[in-house]
Amino acid sequence: MNLGLKGRIAVVAASSQGIGLATAEAFAAEGCRVAMCARNDRTLNAAAEKITETHKVEVLAEALDVSDAAAVSGFVSNVVSKFGGVDICVTNAGGPPAKGFLACTLEDWQRALEFNFLSTVYFAREVIPHMQRKRWGRIVTITSITTKQPVADLVLSNAVRAAVVGLVKSLANEFGKDGILVNNVGPGFTATDRLKELARARSVASGKTEQEMFDSWAADAPLRRLADPREVAETIVWLASERASYVTGQTVLVDGGLYKGL
Numbered sequence: 001m002n003l004g005l006k007g008r009i010a011v012v013a014a015s016s017q018g019i020g021l022a023t024a025e026a027f028a029a030e031g032c033r034v035a036m037c038a039r040n041d042r043t044l045n046a047a048a049e050k051i052t053e054t055h056k057v058e059v060l061a062e063a064l065d066v067s068d069a070a071a072v073s074g075f076v077s078n079v080v081s082k083f084g085g086v087d088i089c090v091t092n093a094g095g096p097p098a099k100g101f102l103a104c105t106l107e108d109w110q111r112a113l114e115f116n117f118l119s120t121v122y123f124a125r126e127v128i129p130h131m132q133r134k135r136w137g138r139i140v141t142i143t144s145i146t147t148k149q150p151v152a153d154l155v156l157s158n159a160v161r162a163a164v165v166g167l168v169k170s171l172a173n174e175f176g177k178d179g180i181l182v183n184n185v186g187p188g189f190t191a192t193d194r195l196k197e198l199a200r201a202r203s204v205a206s207g208k209t210e211q212e213m214f215d216s217w218a219a220d221a222p223l224r225r226l227a228d229p230r231e232v233a234e235t236i237v238w239l240a241s242e243r244a245s246y247v248t249g250q251t252v253l254v255d256g257g258l259y260k261g262l
């Protein structure tokens with residue numbers, strides 16, 4: 001299948017590791033020019049160099065915090081100066097800590113809103129005018145299965161990700177006329193550092209080992225395994241492609257069937 005992405009300009013936020021990195025790699029493999037960001041410049045630059053070497057595409061990498069609106073604005077300006085526009089924007093950030101409601105501080109709520117909701121607002125505000133000019137654009141948000149089914153001890157994610165879905169649907173409605181498609185991808189349990197962090201938190205709380213936590217998450221999914229980050233990335237790339245040209249305002253779960261609803 002020809003995805004029609006060769007030469008497109010793809011911004012992938014929070015992409016030095018995990019699902020973000022797999023997504024940047026998957027766009028590069030399709031011949032896109034890729035702009036990556038994350039807070040740690042050493043990890044980010046190493047990831048960017050590897051992608052350039054492997055896929056022989058142009059890559060821009062910039063260290064920044066996605067919860068800093070001015071930094072996001074400067075980053076998008078730099079992408080436009082270097083590549084001449086933005087066609088695709090994938091929003092992402094590290095997940096909030098695993099906690100129950102009474103354990104969450106007000107600072108936890110503030111940070112979850114900034115990292116996992118407002119960062120998407122910051123990117124959308126910057127990229128949409130460029131996409132409108134081209135009358136073509138794709139925004140894909142990375143959230144979680146929590147947008148469909150709350151997960152125990154992830155109250156911050158359960159509550160804040162819902163706002164992203166409201167935003168996605170609103171942007172899809174408002175900018176469909178400009179050829180801009182906006183969708184949300186909700187990963188289930190995916191083998192990344194984030195999942196190791198969750199396993200550590202849960203094993204302290206439950207007395208189970210981290211391996212037992214991984215095994216129980218895998219057993220919950222009909223596919224009986226965790227996702228590889230590449231499997232989430234390839235769904236994102238498809239949603240950004242010409243082959244998903246009539247899909248907008250949707251949440252697509254990549255969860256091995258974990259979501260129990262219809």
Ligand code: NAD
Pocket residue numbers: 013014015016017018019020021037038039040064065066067092093094095096115142143144145186187188189190191192193194195
């Ligand atoms: P990860 O922790 O492996 O990677 C997160 C990436 O984001 C890293 O590159 C990190 O440097 C970057 N980052 C974090 N905070 C940032 C910030 N403020 N500014 C810039 N960069 C930042 O996580 P992951 O597993 O790849 O998850 C990506 C997203 O998907 C997270 O929001 C996570 O909660 C969500 N998610 C993950 C899973 C899973 O099982 N891994 C499941 C559901 C949802």
